[in-house]
Amino acid sequence: xxxxxxxxxxxxxxxxxxxxxxxxxxxxxxxxxxxxxxxxxxxxxxxxxxxxxxxxxxxxxxxxxxxxxxxxxxxxxxxxxxxxxxxxxxxxxxxxxxxxxxxxxxxxxxxxxxxxxxxxxxxxxxxxxxxxxxxxxxxxxxxxxxxxxxxxxxxxxxxxxxxxxxxxxxxxxxxxxxxxxxxxxxxxxxxxxxxxxxxxxxxxxxxxxxxxxxxxxxxxxxxxxxxxxxxxxxxxxxxxxxxxxxxxxxxxxxxxxxxxxxxxxxxxxxxxxxxxxxxxxxxxxxxxxxxxxxxxxxxxxxxxxxxxxxxxxxxxxxxxxxxxxxxxxxxxxxxxxxxxxxxxxxxxxxxxxxxxxxxxxxxxxxxxxxxxxxxxxxxxxxxxxxxxxxxxxxxxxxxxxxxxxxxxxxxxxxxxxxxxxxxxxxxxxxxxxxxxxxxxxxxxxxxxxxxx
Amino acid sequence: xxxxxxxxxxxxxxxxxxxxxxxxxxxxxxxxxxxxxxxxxxxxxxxxxxxxxxxxxxxxxxxxxxxxxxxxxxxxxxxxxxxxxxxxxxxxxxxxxxxxxxxxxxxxxxxxxxxxxxxxxxxxxxxxxxxxxxxxxxxxxxxxxxxxxxxxxxxxxxxxxxxxxxxxxxxxxxxxxxxxxxxxxxxxxxxxxxxxxxxxxxxxxxxxxxxxxxxxxxxxxxxxxxxxxxxxxxxxxxxxxxxxxxxxxxxxxxxxxxxxxxxxxxxxxxxxxxxxxxxxxxxxxxxxxxxxxxxxxxxxxxxxxxxxxxxxxxxxxxxxxxxxxxxxxxxxxxxxxxxxxxxxxxxxxxxxxxxxxxxxxxxxxxxxxxxxxxxxxxxxxxxxxxxxxxxxxxxxxxxxxxxxxxxxxxxxxxxxxxxxxxxxxxxxxxxxxxxxxxxxxxxxxxxxxxxxxxxxxxxxxxxxxxxxxxxxxxxxxxxxxxxxxxxxxxxxxxxxxxxxxxxxxxxxxxxxxxxxxxxxxx
Numbered sequence: 001x002x003x004x005x006x007x008x009x010x011x012x013x014x015x016x017x018x019x020x021x022x023x024x025x026x027x028x029x030x031x032x033x034x035x036x037x038x039x040x041x042x043x044x045x046x047x048x049x050x051x052x053x054x055x056x057x058x059x060x061x062x063x064x065x066x067x068x069x070x071x072x073x074x075x076x077x078x079x080x081x082x083x084x085x086x087x088x089x090x091x092x093x094x095x096x097x098x099x100x101x102x103x104x105x106x107x108x109x110x111x112x113x114x115x116x117x118x119x120x121x122x123x124x125x126x127x128x129x130x131x132x133x134x135x136x137x138x139x140x141x142x143x144x145x146x147x148x149x150x151x152x153x154x155x156x157x158x159x160x161x162x163x164x165x166x167x168x169x170x171x172x173x174x175x176x177x178x179x180x181x182x183x184x185x186x187x188x189x190x191x192x193x194x195x196x197x198x199x200x201x202x203x204x205x206x207x208x209x210x211x212x213x214x215x216x217x218x219x220x221x222x223x224x225x226x227x228x229x230x231x232x233x234x235x236x237x238x239x240x241x242x243x244x245x246x247x248x249x250x251x252x253x254x255x256x257x258x259x260x261x262x263x264x265x266x267x268x269x270x271x272x273x274x275x276x277x278x279x280x281x282x283x284x285x286x287x288x289x290x291x292x293x294x295x296x297x298x299x300x301x302x303x304x305x306x307x308x309x310x311x312x313x314x315x316x317x318x319x320x321x322x323x324x325x326x327x328x329x330x331x332x333x334x335x336x337x338x339x340x341x342x343x344x345x346x347x348x349x350x351x352x353x354x355x356x357x358x359x360x361x362x363x364x365x366x367x368x369x370x371x372x373x374x375x376x377x378x379x380x381x382x383x384x385x386x387x388x389x390x391x392x393x394x395x396x397x398x399x400x401x402x403x404x405x406x407x408x409x410x411x412x413x414x415x416x417x418x419x420x421x422x423x424x425x426x427x428x429x430x431x432x433x434x435x436x437x438x439x440x441x442x443x444x445x446x447x448x449x450x451x452x
Numbered sequence: 453x454x455x456x457x458x459x460x461x462x463x464x465x466x467x468x469x470x471x472x473x474x475x476x477x478x479x480x481x482x483x484x485x486x487x488x489x490x491x492x493x494x495x496x497x498x499x500x501x502x503x504x505x506x507x508x509x510x511x512x513x514x515x516x517x518x519x520x521x522x523x524x525x526x527x528x529x530x531x532x533x534x535x536x537x538x539x540x541x542x543x544x545x546x547x548x549x550x551x552x553x554x555x556x557x558x559x560x561x562x563x564x565x566x567x568x569x570x571x572x573x574x575x576x577x578x579x580x581x582x583x584x585x586x587x588x589x590x591x592x593x594x595x596x597x598x599x600x601x602x603x604x605x606x607x608x609x610x611x612x613x614x615x616x617x618x619x620x621x622x623x624x625x626x627x628x629x630x631x632x633x634x635x636x637x638x639x640x641x642x643x644x645x646x647x648x649x650x651x652x653x654x655x656x657x658x659x660x661x662x663x664x665x666x667x668x669x670x671x672x673x674x675x676x677x678x679x680x681x682x683x684x685x686x687x688x689x690x691x692x693x694x695x696x697x698x699x700x701x702x703x704x705x706x707x708x709x710x711x712x713x714x715x716x717x718x719x720x721x722x723x724x725x726x727x728x729x730x731x732x733x734x735x736x737x738x739x740x741x742x743x744x745x746x747x748x749x750x751x752x753x754x755x756x757x758x759x760x761x762x763x764x765x766x767x768x769x770x771x772x773x774x775x776x777x778x779x780x781x782x783x784x785x786x787x788x789x790x791x792x793x794x795x796x797x798x799x800x801x802x803x804x805x806x807x808x809x810x811x812x813x814x815x816x817x818x819x820x821x822x823x824x825x826x827x828x829x830x831x832x833x834x835x836x837x838x839x840x841x842x843x844x845x846x847x848x849x850x851x852x853x854x855x856x857x858x859x860x861x862x863x864x865x866x867x868x869x870x871x872x873x874x875x876x877x878x879x880x881x882x883x884x885x886x887x888x889x890x891x892x893x894x895x896x897x898x899x900x901x902x903x904x905x906x907x908x909x910x911x912x913x914x915x916x917x918x919x920x921x922x923x924x925x926x927x928x929x930x931x932x933x934x935x936x937x938x939x940x941x942x943x944x945x946x947x948x949x950x951x952x953x954x955x956x957x958x959x960x961x962x963x964x965x966x967x968x969x970x971x972x973x974x
Contacts, residue, residue: 002521003536005544005816005832010585012514013847022852025514027840028505030473031730034687035646037877038869046862388878 044388047381048397050364057327057363059346062099062356065090069350071114071168072337075138077121079342084350085112091126093139096346096358103152105136107159114169116178123157123190127166127180134159135190160193162186168208174216177233181206185221187233199231201241210251212275214258220275222248226448228263230275242278243448244271250294254318256301262318264292264306268414270316271446279450281443285316287323289410294337298344298361305347305361307335310407313349315361326401327359464506471502474875517769518816518832520796529781529794533829540830546587547817550800550827553578558807559821562611564604565645566844567813567835571611572826573602579613581624584812585846593626600681603641605650605664606860607853612650614638619652621664634669635660639681644690646865649706651692653683659692661706661867670867671706682722686748688731690870695722701736705870712872715751717744726764726772733790735772737761743774745792754790757783767811767834771795773818775806780820782831798829814839814846898938905934 015022030036067087075081081102085091089108092101110129117124117138124136135158168181177196179187185206186195204224212218217233228248229241246266254260260282262272270285270292290310297304303324305315313335314323333352340347340361347359360367366374388394403411429437476495482488520536522528537545553559557575564570569590570582577599580592590608601614609624612632619638621630636654643650649670650662657678661671675694682695691703691712699718702711718738726735733754734746743757743764759781761774772783772792784795800806805823812819812828815835820827839846848856869877908930910923961969 001523001526001531001535001539002519003539003832004516005518005536005540005547005830006515006814006835006837007541007544008515008846009543010847022849024841025839025845026508026842027513027836027838028471028508029838029840030470032836032840032843034731035690035865035869035874036473037875038865039646039863041869041877042863042865391878 040384041388041391041394043381044384044391044394045397047385048389048394050381051385052364052397052400054366055363057325057360058329059358059360060099061331062094062096062101062358063354064092064094064101065354065356067111068334068336068352068354069356070111070336072339072348072350072356073115073117073124074339074342075117075121076119076342082339082348082356083115083117083124084337084356085115085126085128086354087111089128089130091115091124091136094356096341096348099358103139103154105134105154105156107134107156108132110165113165113167114180116169116171118171118176118178118190119174125169125171125178127169129165131163131165132159132161133166133169133180133188158190158193160188162195167205170209170211170219172211172216173213179209179211179219181209181221185209185219185231197233201229202227208248208250210253210261212253212258212261213255214253218275220251220253220261222251222263228273228278230278240275240278241451242273243451245446245448249292252295252297252304254297254301254304255299262295262297262304264295265446266291267446268292268308268310269446270295270304270306271443272318279444279447280441281447283319283321284442284446285321285323287314287316287326288312289407289414293335296338296340298340299342300344303340303344303361305338305340305349307338307349307351309334310410311335311351311404312407313338313347313359315347325363326403328404328407329357330404331355332357464510467506467509468499468502471505472498513838515837517837518835520832529797531796533798536830536832544816544830547584547815547828548830551825553825554823558805558823559826560601560808561810561819561821561826562603563810563812563819564608565813566839566846566848567815568846568848569604569608570812570819571602571604572821573599573613575599577615579611579622579626581608581611591624591626593622595620600639601641603643603650605643606645606648607857610664612641612643614641614652619650630667632662634672635662639679640683642683642685642692644685644692644870645860646863647690647867647870648861648864649867651683651685651706653680653694655679659694659704663867665861665864671709673704673709675702675704675711677702680722682725684725684727686727686731686734687729688727689872689874690865691872693725693727693734695725695736697721699738701725701734703872706867707870713751715746717746718742724761724764726766728766728770729768730770733766733770735764735766735774737764737774745772745790755792757792762806763808765809765811767818767831768813768836769834771811771831771834773809773811773831775809775820778802778804778806778822780806780809780818780829782818782834784833796831800827811835813844894938894941898935901934901938902931905931 013023065086069084069086071085073083080096082094082096083091089110089112091105091112093103095102108128108130112126112128114127122138124138127133134156136154137157139154164183166180166182169178171178177187177189179185183205184198184200187197188195202223202225206221206223209219209221220228220230222228224247226247227241227243230239232239248263248265250264251261259275260272261275262270264270268288268290271281272283274282288308288310290308292306292308294307295304302318303315304318305313307313311328311333313327315325316323331353335349335351337350345361347361348356350356389398425439479488479491520528533548537548556578559572559574562571568585570584572580575598577595577597579595579599579602581590583590595615597616599613599615602611604611610621612619612621617637619632619635619641620628623629635652638652638654641652648663648665650664652660657675657680659673659675662669677696680694680696684693686693691705693701693703695701699716699720699722701715701717701722703713704711717736718740720739722736722738724737732748734748735743737743741760743759743761744753745755747754760776762776765773770785774781778800780798781794782796783792785792806820808821810819811834816830816832818829818831845852912918
């Protein structure tokens with residue numbers, strides 16, 4: 001007869017020396033583990049709770065400006081720096097890590113309305129309500145300099161005076177031109193003191209302008225007559241225009257899908273459009289209770305951050321109808337500008353109370369160097385939480401956010417009003433001839449017309 | 453060559469099915485394209501991970517299982533333990549022994565989950581913990597009372613002994629930690645590992661569930677079937693099964709006072725019960741000398757075997773040990789066909805009455821507790837050869853044991869997760885058709901509404917507006933308001949029934965009067 005019995009020799013299964021790691025043997029047979037789903041559910045619940053315990057998104061405030069901050073610019077080549085311009089003409093370059101001013105750029109007489117940086121990160125362009133466009137040299141900040149961060153004052157490289165006040169400025173992503181928005185849209189070159197080109201479609205002022213990251217000659221602007229216009233520089237005539245019911249405060253192009261842009265509107269919503277098909281919004285992002293003032297996409301293209309007049313900063317998914325996260329503080333007043341940092345980990349908001357605030361993009365993320373085992377554990381917990389986040393106990397914890405009372409009440413009020421409107425519409429429909437009343441989808445409802 | 457490849461692939465496919473843990477859902481009926489796309493991607497990922505796990509099982513596992521192959525006209529059940537001991541290595545032959553302690557009564561044994569430690573309890577009060585790797589006696593104590601059962605808690609540091617009046621929990625050093633007075637005189641103890649629940653059945657047929665982490669009594673039920681000492685835990689789903697003297701087997705969970713399942717298994721009393729680790733098979737033996745193997749999914753008998761069994765136990769690989777008197781037989785389903793037949797037998801000396809058989813986890817060893825002490829015999833092919841360090845590690849160091857204790861406490865399942873089908877956690881409950889509430893139901897609802905209406909608090913008004921008569925009037929109004937919808941419903945139904953009666957009567961009219969019957973507008 002042939003006989004074999006399980007016999008394990010201790011040397012094969014234990015470590016040889018005390019400096020070695022302990023040996024681990026795996027057998028993935030599901031028969032060895034019982035009640036896997038219940039264990040995963042308990043882990044998801046605990047992960048959701050731990051997430052909430054570790055959620056501390058506010059890192060710090062950058063203090064220094066003496067008036068409300070209207071605009072910000074981020075340098076694509078240098079992660080640690082951010083420029084901000086305020087209502088008293090003060091432009092500062094901040095070092096985010098130490099949250100101190102590196103350099104000041106005095107010169108504007110009135111409010112600084114727009115800031116932008118050239119593609120190679122060497123020239124800063126600012127425009128203001130004193131009808132000037134100023135170009136500055138961006139100082140190189142090395143590690144040695146960061147020790148004595150005295151307020152250096154920089155002199156402008158060039159000052160161009162023009163006919164009317166400017167509202168916004170943006171630089172081309174891969175070229176030499178920048179565009180300003182004011183009474184009309186002007187396209188400038190760095191070396192010319194007069195605009196190279198001018199666009200004017202419509203009678204009202206343009207309030208924001210953005211160049212497309214993928215197509216360097218396409219730009220989108222929004223104007224006071226509630227329209228969003230898409231221009232093409234090569235054609236020297238405007239391409240498309242869509243008029244909505246309320247005006248758009250700011251536009252941001254999706255860096256990963258450059259044909260889509262999202263517009264931050266006065267009616268508390270953000271509308272994502274496909275620039276080729278402006279007759280219908282791709283997605284409506286609702287959650288703010290007051291006008292959305294500024295919007296910026298994350299470099300991953302999967303999320304965007306919005307700052308609103310209701311004193312909150314919200315982070316949305318690019319295709320999600322509701323916000324993923326809300327940040328608010330008692331001291332933060334109306335948020336006028338937001339920026340997503342270039343490494344997709346931080347969000348910077350500039351507000352009415354003269355402070356720039358630095359927040360984490362993921363509230364419970366561990367900053368700093370994360371060991372591989374820690375990272376794996378975080379990824380596992382994230383995955384198991386996402387698998388069970390539809391169950392009531394887990395959902396309640398994952399969804400829970402503390403809202404300031406005015407926002408909570410305003411949101412309830414909005415909900416009641418919208419519900420009432422919807423119910424009335426339904427009853428009208430039910431009591432009239434079938435087909436006589438047509439409900440438009442919200443994606444189309446806010447558009448008045450599209451013009452070619 | 454080609455045939456061999458096919459066979460190999462078949463085995464791989466079967467293993468892939470095992471790792472997929474169920475059927476893929478049918479995505480054809482989905483109209484939501486986004487959801488369909490997301491689910492298709494996820495199914496793809498599951499397929500890949502199942503294939504990777506199947507490949508690991510094929511190539512990377514360190515040990516292979518035991519086997520016993522007869523040669524020629526030899527039959528496996530005639531092979532004696534002595535001949536096996538001659539063929540295997542010294543380390544394994546050490547696992548075959550008899551410990552004779554005749555004065556201290558019939559012995560029961562229990563193993564920890566990793567098979568490394570064994571607890572033995574003699575009826576006359578002898579408790580001992582033995583380290584099976586080194587065959588060292590760790591601690592033995594004499595409690596000077598009858599001990600009916602012993603069970604390890606989550607690791608070898610704690611064990612519970614069912615003594616004469618109450619169960620006690622002891623430390624590995626023999627220190628008595630707790631006396632569990634609420635349980636009463638316990639006959640059998642079982643420990644549910646994932647939930648940290650100690651289940652016990654006592655002399656009066658009461659079932660107690662106690663959470664050993666915080667000490668709270670989670671459930672406490674009168675079974676209603678009288679005294680029984682047949683109790684087993686189904687490792688797959690955590691339900692406790694009791695076998696009663698009427699021949700029924702009942703299954704319990706800690707959150708309901710009524711049993712989940714009541715099965716009439718035998719014509720005589722149920723003498724023992726065992727569960728297969730996969731949770732689908734249950735073996736029961738009755739006084740009428742039959743051993744039945746049940747499929748728990750359909751609650752049907754798969755196989756009936758003749759023979760008496762005082763004690764039954766399934767091994768990790770599905771071998772069934774049945775013992776009666778001084779005779780132990782091991783049955784095996786060759787080629788997984790769920791048809792059990794004799795595999796090995798073992799006869800002990802005449803005076804040895806077997807009390808309990810228990811397979812040792814992760815080893816090919818069967819522990820036998822009998823009236824003269826305890827023994828251990830080799831059964832090739834009964835244990836799982838490859839262990840997973842994160843589930844149960846026979847080579848655990850104390851640091852690893854402490855870490856594992858913390859992790860298992862963090863993953864402790866709440867008692868509500870015990871259910872007959874544990875795969876239903878996190879799934880969608882099927883929509884049930886709304887049943888019309890019965891008359892009593894409606895009456896009860898009305899009573900409840902009236903009660904809650906009576907409980908409303910009134911604002912304390914001042915300046916003489918707070919008169920008691922006014923309050924009484926207001927309260928009466930509120931109660932009437934609460935009753936109104938139910939009364940309306942009642943009158944509506946009465947009208948409907950009257951209308952129906954009328955229409956019935958009309959159709960029953962004689963033929964000559966039919967033209968005077970009011971026609972219902974079509």
